[in-house]
Amino acid sequence: GDSVTQMEGPVTLSEEAFLTINCTYTATGYPSLFWYVQYPGEGLQLLLKATKADDKGSNKGFEATYRKETTSFHLEKGSVQVSDSAVYFCALSDSSSASKIIFGSGTRLSIRP
């Protein structure tokens, strides 16, 4: 079945550092890809998404490009802030059912002032 593998954390960076969180997927069809973020004490929020190959999702300075050839959807940000500290989940919509979202294991990001 479809699956998502993402970089294990925790990841600790200094403020203004460059961020990459790797995510690769396995899918039989053409899923949509997502990054969700969970801030401390809050529910998961959709950060960005891409629905087809070569699409780039972007939000709040974060970007991720749907790479079909490498089955990847890596999350990047050029200059992180303390407020970016959270858990980030890569996810895809199941090829067989648009209602099902399959999540990666999550990556905890901590940013030092």
Added chain:
Amino acid sequence: GAVVSQHPSRVICKSGTSVKIECRSLDFQATTMFWYRQFPKQSLMLMATSNEGSKATYEQGVEKDKFLINHASLTLSTLTVTSAHPEDSSFYICSAPPKGERSYNEQFFGPGTRLTVL
């Protein structure tokens, strides 16, 4: 954005007792809600789909008699863990796409409920 709440945020119970977790959509209606379970350092795993006015749909391997789901209204779904055991200890998360959302890609998540069974 839309808000989904869960109650309680954490609960500790004795083995053999039942625990009810509520999921509410606060500012939108949801004919469908999803229940997930998350073990430490693992993915969220979909347990079941809660449907307003009809029976829930359970994922393979999830015991429907153990995890009772009731979608009482367009803003409330409940998950009852019956005869809980220590292995049921986990983080339970619900989500809901707004009514009328076709692909369910835009789901709104609750903050989760931490269940500890002693």
